[in-house]
Amino acid sequence: MVESFFDSLNEKQSQALRVPHDTVLQVVAGPGTGKTKLLVSRVAYLLLVCKLPPSDIIVTTFTKKAANEMKERLEKMLIDHPEIDLNRLQIGTFHSICFKYLKFYGKYIGLSKNVTIADTKDQRDLITTAIKNLDLDNVKDKRNTINEVKNFILKQKASGLFPDNVVTTTDTEAQYLQVYYEYQRLLAKHSALDFDDVLLHTDKLLQVRPECVSYVKHILIDEFQDTNDIQFNLMYKLSKYCSNSITIVGDADQSIYGFRNATYANFKKVETIALQRNQRFVKISLDQNYRSTNAILRLAENLMRHQTTRENKNLVSNNNLDTPVNYIKHRDEYDESCFIANRIYKIVNDPANKYTYNDVAVIVRVSRTFLAIEIDLTRRGIPYRIVKGLSFWELKEISMAVDCLRIVALNDWLAFKRVIEWFCAGCGAKLILKIEASVYSPEINKNDNVFEIVKSYVDGKLSGATAKAKQSLKQLISVIENCKLEIEKLTTLQCFEYIMTKFDLIDNVLKKKTSKKDEAEILSDINANIKELKNQIVNYDPEKDDLLQKAHEKTFIEQEMLNGGTDNKESENINDTIVDSSKLKFIQQFLEHVHLAEIVSSEVENDKGKVTLTTIHGSKGLEWSAVFIPSIVNNILPSKFALDQHDYFAPDSLIDEERRCFYVAITRAKEQLFLSTYDVVMNDIMVAKSSCFLDEIPKSCYKIISSFVTPSPTYGLGGMYVVQPKTFVVKKIVRHHSTATNIPPTVLGSTGMTYNPVTGAVVRPVNNNQPTSTYIKKEE
Numbered sequence: 001m002v003e004s005f006f007d008s009l010n011e012k013q014s015q016a017l018r019v020p021h022d023t024v025l026q027v028v029a030g031p032g033t034g035k036t037k038l039l040v041s042r043v044a045y046l047l048l049v050c051k052l053p054p055s056d057i058i059v060t061t062f063t064k065k066a067a068n069e070m071k072e073r074l075e076k077m078l079i080d081h082p083e084i085d086l087n088r089l090q091i092g093t094f095h096s097i098c099f100k101y102l103k104f105y106g107k108y109i110g111l112s113k114n115v116t117i118a119d120t121k122d123q124r125d126l127i128t129t130a131i132k133n134l135d136l137d138n139v140k141d142k143r144n145t146i147n148e149v150k151n152f153i154l155k156q157k158a159s160g161l162f163p164d165n166v167v168t169t170t171d172t173e174a175q176y177l178q179v180y181y182e183y184q185r186l187l188a189k190h191s192a193l194d195f196d197d198v199l200l201h202t203d204k205l206l207q208v209r210p211e212c213v214s215y216v217k218h219i220l221i222d223e224f225q226d227t228n229d230i231q232f233n234l235m236y237k238l239s240k241y242c243s244n245s246i247t248i249v250g251d252a253d254q255s256i257y258g259f260r261n262a263t264y265a266n267f268k269k270v271e272t273i274a275l276q277r278n279q280r281f282v283k284i285s286l287d288q289n290y291r292s293t294n295a296i297l298r299l300a301e302n303l304m305r306h307q308t309t310r311e312n313k314n315l316v317s318n319n320n321l322d323t324p325v326n327y328i329k330h331r332d333e334y335d336e337s338c339f340i341a342n343r344i345y346k347i348v349n350d351p352a353n354k355y356t357y358n359d360v361a362v363i364v365r366v367s368r369t370f371l372a373i374e375i376d377l378t379r380r381g382i383p384y385r386i387v388k389g390l391s392f393w394e395l396k397e398i399s400m401a402v403d404c405l406r407i408v409a410l411n412d413w414l415a416f417k418r419v420i421e422w423f424c425a426g427c428g429a430k431l432i433l434k435i436e437a438s439v440y441s442p443e444i445n446k447n448d449n450v451f452e453i454v455k456s457y458v459d460g461k462l463s464g465a466t467a468k469a470k471q472s473l474k475q476l477i478s479v480i481e482n483c484k485l486e487i488e489k490l491t492t493l494q495c496f497e498y499i500m501t502k503f504d505l506i507d508n509v510l511k512k513k514t515s516k517k518d519e520a521e522i523l524s525d526i527n528a529n530i531k532e533l534k535n536q537i538v539n540y541d542p543e544k545d546d547l548l549q550k551a552h553e554k555t556f557i558e559q560e561m562l563n564g565g566t567d568n569k570e571s572e573n574i575n576d577t578i579v580d581s582s583k584l585k586f587i588q589q590f591l592e593h594v595h596l597a598e599i600v601s602s603e604v605e606n607d608k609g610k611v612t613l614t615t616i617h618g619s620k621g622l623e624w625s626a627v628f629i630p631s632i633v634n635n636i637l638p639s640k641f642a643l644d645q646h647d648y649f650a651p652d653s654l655i656d657e658e659r660r661c662f663y664v665a666i667t668r669a670k671e672q673l674f675l676s677t678y679d680v681v682m683n684d685i686m687v688a689k690s691s692c693f694l695d696e697i698p699k700s701c702y703k704i705i706s707s708f709v710t711p712s713p714t715y716g717l718g719g720m721y722v723v724q725p726k727t728f729v730v731k732k733i734v735r736h737h738s739t740a741t742n743i744p745p746t747v748l749g750s751t752g753m754t755y756n757p758v759t760g761a762v763v764r765p766v767n768n769n770q771p772t773s774t775y776i777k778k779e780e
């Protein structure tokens with residue numbers, strides 16, 4: 001079976017596949033040239049031909065989804081080899097692999113086995129507390145400063161620096177460094193690590209105990225262009241005992257994580273280090289593209305010729321389709337989204353294409369572009385899925401739901417504090433600070449039990465709560481106690497629903513939401529998101545995680561034995577803790593899982609599948625038959641930040657990184673690519689301008705198509721809405737007049753657009769009282 005997979009590789013891929021395993025192998029090649037395919041095959045080769053045990057191989061991918069896909073491919077390839085236990089393969093994101101090491105070996109650097117991950121809101125809260133605790137003049141009470149401090153800390157961590165190793169040059173930096181110290185102290189108090197800490201602590205662990213990875217025989221990294229300093233160093237630490245056995249694949253043109261300090265210069269560094277260490281080093285480049293048509297590749301290459309530093313590429317497509325790339329200039333983003341929905345409908349329902357909705361993606365630079373597109377897709381009845389990144393967990397309803405789960409399942413003050421702030425009337429900042437001081441005090445909080453401390457304020461053992469505060473805290477405590485009691489009797493889904501009902505989550509979220517949307521719409525958003533969270537819970541399979549965890553811990557235990565016995569008492573009980581299947585344990589595992597995974601919608605698909613809506617960063621490594629890239633306008637692509645900061649003389653400017661983003665999006669397309677843009681002038685001010693990147697592409701690289709918008713006669717204020725869905729989609733653009741009574745009730749986002757889903761009318765308020773104009777948009 002596996003031989004046929006190996007046979008499907010081209011000559012250069014096969015050459016790379018068969019490079020001896022004790023070699024530093026670097027495959028640098030353009031999009032769609034089969035780097036990921038080669039990487040997966042090489043894992044199979046190492047297992048099967050080089051006979052490396054799966055536990056001795058580390059494979060890092062950029063997302064958990066990519067890791068799962070690779071594992072599935074390997075399972076298929078190795079179906080005839082049941083003796084190879086793929087569960088023991090160490091495959092996942094850098095973070096998830098490192099977290100497993102920390103869970104087991106963290107004791108050597110003072111971490112508890114129950115260490116948890118602090119999410120973005122925990123980080124923000126802790127930085128705020130750290131600033132308050134230090135009472136620093138410069139950084140007090142300034143919202144921007146919190147962001148600056150956060151960025152300062154993030155930068156140090158991405159460079160692998162704990163506070164002790166940071167060198168500061170200004171007074172402000174010196175103060176930020178103090179906050180960094182205090183922030184780390186607070187994290188430690190909560191037995192928590194933030195996302196970057198996971199890598200930083202693993203780095204520390206492997207300095208102290210390098211023998212933890214003495215069994216590792218090969219490490220493989222996909223999307224290497226997006227590794228930052230700390231990941232780069234970790235790669236060498238994880239491969240300390242086999243530093244000449246590394247496979248890295250990537251493409252400098254697709255480096256789009258510069259904002260997280262990633263740099264493609266790491267390719268060169270690997271080469272230099274290999275030469276210094278006299279290691280066997282092989283560099284292979286692939287130039288046969290198996291994904292896109294020649295038209296797409298030509299357009300992509302012509303765009304990239306504008307990079308300040310880059311070697312030209314000559315990718316050859318094996319796809320002989322001569323479909324041209326389409327370029328459309330629309331009146332505005334609303335015309336654009338209407339066009340996209342119509343066109344998706346058309347291409348999927350055209351039997352000549354044999355596409356399902358699964359074969360189509362809309363790729364955007366910023367997720368707010370989804371808004372208009374979602375409306376038109378819904379109106380057209382086109383199913384879609386949004387690839388949700390971490391932002392999903394930052395939605396109010398989701399983060400509140402997770403906090404409720406956390407306070408029921410964990411001894412977690414960070415979540416408890418927020419829940420008190422949200423739900424408990426009469427508990428002001430002063431009281432919360434007092435409770436926090438008690439929680440932090442080892443003399444008062446002798447049992448390290450947050451719940452007991454809060455209870456002491458209710459029953460008066462600790463003073464400071466008013467009668468009103470006591471009452472509301474008592475209510476909260478009884479809700480938590482009830483939940484703890486009841487959930488063991490319920491199914492997982494019932495248990496989630498019980499907790500949500502007891503905390504009156506939806507009502508509470510509604511009270512907190514500040515949005516221009518009307519209540520019905522907000523409610524429908526909240527319900528949709530909660531439904532997605534329920535899906536995640538229902539589809540979460542703790543057994544699968546247990547199985548993997550067990551497999552990895554087995555490796556770790558065996559390794560400890562080899563390293564001279566174990567002083568790890570907990571390891572003897574490992575099976576007991578894993579077998580524990582109580583609901584609390586389930587929630588704890590689920591929370592750990594969500595912190596390490598980015599979420600992709602898991603709804604059941606219909607026959608024709610769903611269109612994917614994703615950001616460029618979420619589209620890495622993926623491909624679709626037809627790709628739409630909307631809103632290619634200045635301040636979106638390239639971003640406003642990049643345009644504002646642009647230094648034309650810098651060798652690798654922010655604009656270059658934006659261009660690479662555009663390149664990544666373009667090269668996701670296999671057959672059909674639609675680039676669209678618009679110029680919008682309002683009150684003589686240009687509010688949106690077609691992107692400077694489009695000017696860089698020669699006109700011969702695309703075919704201009706029209707969006708068929710024809711202005712109709714003006715109806716005047718209060719004019720009628722005409723709907724003929726079969727032949728026309730009517731768009732009515734009304735300049736707002738204060739006496740207008742017929743403005744549809746639904747308010748969209750911050751643009752102030754109003755939209756009537758029944759009539760299809762879109763109303764745009766403008767400050768002056770100009771007459772109404774109406775356009776009829778003819779469907780193609």
Ligand code: ATP
Pocket residue numbers: 008009010013029030031032033034035036037038251254290291620621622623
């Ligand atoms: P990216 O840079 O976007 O991550 P990549 O170089 O990793 O791209 P892959 O995703 O591995 O490219 O491959 C792109 C497509 O080409 C996939 O559909 C893959 O199955 C196919 N492919 C790769 N190599 C071959 C080959 N030798 N023969 C046929 N198809 C191939």
Ligand code: MG
Pocket residue numbers: 035036037222621
């Ligand atoms: Mg790839």
